[in-house]
Amino acid sequence: MKYFILFAAFTISFSSMAQSVFDDYKYIVVPKRFTSFKKENQYQTSTLVKHLLTENGFTAVYEDALPEELTVNRCMGLYVKLNDNSSMFSTKASISFEDCGSKEIFITEEGKSKEKEYKLSYSEAIRNAMKSLDVVNYTYKEPVNEPIKISFKNDVKKMDNTAQESTSKVQKTQVVKQEATKEEQSYKSVAPVKSNYTKAVNKIMPIEFNSEEVLYAQEITNGYQLVDSSPKVRLKIYKTSVKDVYLAASGIIYGTDGKWYYEYYLNDVLTTKELNIKF
Template identity: 30%
Template sequence: MTKSFFEKEGFEVYFDTDEFPKELAENRCLALLVNAGEDSNMFSTKVSVELKDCYNKVLYTSDLGVSKEKEFKKAYTEAFRESLSSMKGQLKIKVTSDKLAEKTNEVVETVPSKKSNTIINTSELRAVATDAGYNLVNYSDNVVMVLYSTSLDTVFLAGKESFKGVLLKKNSGWFFEYDFDGKVYSEKIEVKF
């Protein structure tokens, strides 16, 4: 969803696990990073999207997408879509010499040298081995989830924020399943082992 949205807005989009073009690989400041932040409680799911430069400076933050849907997966998708929609048409691109991206009057002006803008999808997590299993870290190496090995290679005991559950592999990918308020939730996790 993120990749499709930013491509429609005129960006060239790469996942952080993709092989980058030579210019981008040599100078990460030619790209912007996109990051989704969640601020949810038991009554609503709230998501906002941030665009950051290579120095981790926030250049643009979307409106807060809010959903009161009870099922977490549906709620997150609805709030995320609303958050992205608030950015539609707000990202005007201006290319000049070799300056860095700047925010001016709610418009992101990016300034790579002779190349189109790039956004790196940061939703995929990397698995870093530990003595007990793995830590799943984001693009800036912050631990998002802790995994403990079990007797099966496709099942881990997992902890994310205040939630405890299991991370298991199903046909279409990895899923974090946990109990919240007497209901079992299943959240798809993009992870690279």
């Protein structure tokens, strides 16, 4: 009885944790080819994972067929990875779910199979792994932007009668005495005075980027906007007549040998930084 209670408590806790993790995401993105395999949908692993996710109530999509809103905001989805820990005598696999910043937010239990035929063994191992989601009652929570409420209640207060009468008496008793003598007069020159003001130079400072930061390129008119995982637009870049060279507000972005670089002048010194841009 004691072990049954502990198992039930663990199951309820696991279910609540998993549900709260998934409810913030509208889509789950499945790759057409998992990194463990050489071919697309090898052993029908991709179609099986997508099918099992759909059966559990998730909106699963392939990575090459993303909805428009997910293309604009990648952080609306979770991204599936297959962890293949197979050995010579058995197939072992678990499923990881990562957010748009490649942070793992959930991983299933490891499924196992001793079938000798690869298609059957991977199918059994993946199905066993995905049983971890059977306890999840998934419901997507649409973000709510509540309007800001401003109250002006009690901002204007009435002046009581006593205060009004007091003010009236002061106004009546105050007399302004004007002196027209030479000694009482003051003179202030209104002639222009030379100013020490100098016009500020409108200097555009370069954007600082973390070396491990991933930037996603979203197409705009004549270029792209680079968005981080929050998501926030960090920099807009514009096409030039030279391939893989873009103009930025304070320098240039260019690509070479599969890598991207941000080049600009800082205090009259040419500075170059490598960026991790996903087009």
